[in-house]
Amino acid sequence: MGPALTLLEGSAPEFGVGAFESRPLFPSAAYQSCHDGWEAIEGCSYSPTWTDIWLTNHIAQAVIGALLVIGFWLIVKPRKTASADPNQNGVIPSKRQFLGEYAYNLIRNGVARDLIGHDYQRYVPYLVALFSFILVNNLMGETFLFMFPTFSKVGFAWGLAILSWLLYNGVGIKKKGFFGYLRSATLPHGVPIWLAWLVIPLEFLSNIIVRPLTLGLRLFANLFAGHLVVMVFVVGGSWLLFATSSSSTGYSPVWNVAGGLALLMSFFVFAIELLVACLQAYIFTVLTAQYVSSSLAEEH
Amino acid sequence: MSDPKGNDGDGITALSYILSGVLLYGGLGWLADRWLGTGFLLPAGLILGLALGVYLIIRRFGARP
Structure with missing residues (x-):
């Protein structure tokens, strides 16, 4: 080593x-x-x-993330504005409300309405909360004070995956009944009977078991790997930059140059991590919406 | 799901069909091979699982108008 x-x-x-x-x-x-x-x-x-x-510090971090999210939505929520013109009370959004509605509409229109369609409003609160909670916790990986993405601890990712799993199975069972949902989830329309016994276990595995696993693992693995890369560049780079002949045998000044370059590169890695943080929050939300939509889908 | 923007997760769904097919029937073939002491059931299961995965993808996504 x-x-x-x-x-x-x-x-x-x-x-x-x-x-x-x-x-x-x-x-x-x-x-x-x-x-x-x-x-x-x-x-x-x-x-x-x-x-x-x-x-622990990581659970405290998740709680702080949740409080930040709750605080944000409370701050930007619509409120009555005192205005000289009574017609404008609460009608003209304040700047804060505008910001909040912009963020809210991103999920409401771009995810919930497009993917779930009919009766999508019921799922908007969960999806918005999910997206903002994951986003805030992911961005903590790039933020001073925390410098650790909460979901690079796999347990947190499993928690959210289980929530989404309960949601999309729950709404399916509520709409179609237990056996009706199982049938629609495991047997696509138009599959001949002689193929059904091969297809049903496969669909069950894919729709009921693999979905939550990939949902949780995708979020965890992206953030864990990303944070590890950041660590290698920053910690390894700074060690090399300040290495001297007394640090280790085989020292050469190339180490210092390489360390400096690694530290410069770490800014690039951080930029990628910002992208990954936003992207993974979005993907988790989109996939949850899509699973809900496929649970609700009518057979044609 | 007829919305053209609504297919962000379709690639992942398709991938999960292929993976589950190969893992499930490949795994069953592997178990059967160990149990029976044969050697042909693992590749047969892998191919069967792959074929079923592709078939399900066509069923689920090819039928859309």
Whole structure:
């Protein structure tokens, strides 16, 4: 293992891949006895208390993300404007309301109406909340103070995937009944009977099992991989930039040049991460809407 | 779903058909091979799964007006 990789494994958890490990906000005595600072002492086992498991920095981050989203929508929501002309009260949107409606319409028209169609309004609140929550949490990966995308911990992604899974199966069952939904979800119209026994298990796997798995994994893997690349460029680059002959054997000044270039490149990587953060939030929302739409679709 | 803009996720749906077909019937073929000690059921299952995946994609997306 190269010296830069050792550094990536890092002794300081806020630095290097240690960032992916959740740290308790209020470490218990048992936790502290098995950790040197934040670093786990090898071979030491302890039974974590519930605060060690549940009150961690990453969960706090997700909660802060949710509060930011709620705050944003409360700030931009339409409100009565005091105006000299009584006809204009609450009719002319304020600038804040305009911004909010612009963001809201992006999902309402661009995702919900286009994909779900008839009776789409019922799903707009969930889709808007989903999109804004994922977007805010993804952007935390590029934001000071947090510098960690919440969904690069796979559990958070599973949580949202399960929610969407419950939604699209729930609306399908509500509309068509349990067996009616299963039939429409596993047997496409026009498949001959002699093929049905081959097609049904395949459709079941594809529509009921693989969908939530890919939904969660796509979000997690994109953010995890992206954040890892950022880490390699920034941490590895800065280590190389400041390397001296005493840092490691085999040192050459090329290291410093390469480190500087890697740091410059990291800006480019960050730009890509911004794109990925927005794109993945959008894709998750679009796919949820599409699954809902396919659950509701009538047989023709 | 007749809206031309409404096909953002179709590629992923199509891919999931191919993947599930190959994994499901390839997997069943592999299990049957281990159980029976034969060697031809895995490739047969893979091809069957692929064919069924393609068939389902045609059924689901080819039938649209």
